[in-house]
Amino acid sequence: MxxxxxxxxxxxxxxxxxxxxxxxxxxxxxxxxxxxxxxxxxxxxxxxxxxxxxxxxxxxxxxxxxxxVNIRTLAVGDLVLRRVFENTKNQKAGKFVYKWEGLYQVESIVGNGAYKLMTMQGQILHKPWNIRLLRQYFV
Known part of the structure; x- marks a missing residue:
């Protein structure tokens, strides 16, 4: 007791x-x-x-x-889509707005589940992104 x-x-x-x-x-x-x-x-x-x-x-x-739990990992060079946030999506599009945006490439692995992204034009994004906000793009 x-x-x-x-x-x-x-x-x-x-x-x-x-x-x-x-x-x-x-x-x-x-x-x-x-x-x-x-x-x-x-x-x-x-x-x-x-x-x-x-x-x-x-x-x-x-x-x-x-x-x-499904463990997802990405490698450097993988193509990914990034989740669209409420403040960046087009409000006039209604319910047909895209939930995922862009085509990005994994530039480096920052930490456990965090990745630094790069646009297809070679511009590196200023902050790392968590894997739960990314979806792998298959060609």
């Missing part, structure tokens, strides 16, 4: 104090001291097992999340 991991003792609810239960009624001061020292000895093991359960849960969540 989270309470026992933090405070190294089990929680006792007020109704157990007023109406004695078997767990609370059979407890004497000496037995309580023995149980407290025993729980202090095992608190490290309890925390370690909780940490192991938490790590396995995180791994299973990550495995489930990453199950359907």
């Amino acid at each position: 989270p309470f026992s991991l933090v405070f190294s003792a089990e929680a006792v609810i007020p109704s157990e104090v007023l109406v004695p239960t078997h767990r609370y009624g059979c407890l004497t001061a000496e037995r309580n001291q023995i149980e407290m020292t025993r729980s202090l000895d095992t608190v490290g093991e309890l925390r370690e097992s909780a940490y192991i359960r938490m790590a396995s849960y995180k791994q299973s969540v990550a495995r489930t999340y990453n199950k359907n």
Whole structure:
């Protein structure tokens, strides 16, 4: 329980104090001291097992999340299209406006999933683009 991991003792609810239960009624001061020292000895093991359960849960969540991920990479020289943003698209075109623009070539790989682009005329764009904003163009 989270309470026992933090405070190294089990929680006792007020109704157990007023109406004695078997767990609370059979407890004497000496037995309580023995149980407290025993729980202090095992608190490290309890925390370690909780940490192991938490790590396995995180791994299973990550495995489930990453199950359907498609890793896309581009090489230098690949032809790509760039996504059109709201501020650069023609507002008068309506719903038939293009979602992808230009024909660009990958000039260099900047980082993990970031690419520097170059127009077909040889002009290098001033900022790198993330792969989620690019679509590979096949000739």
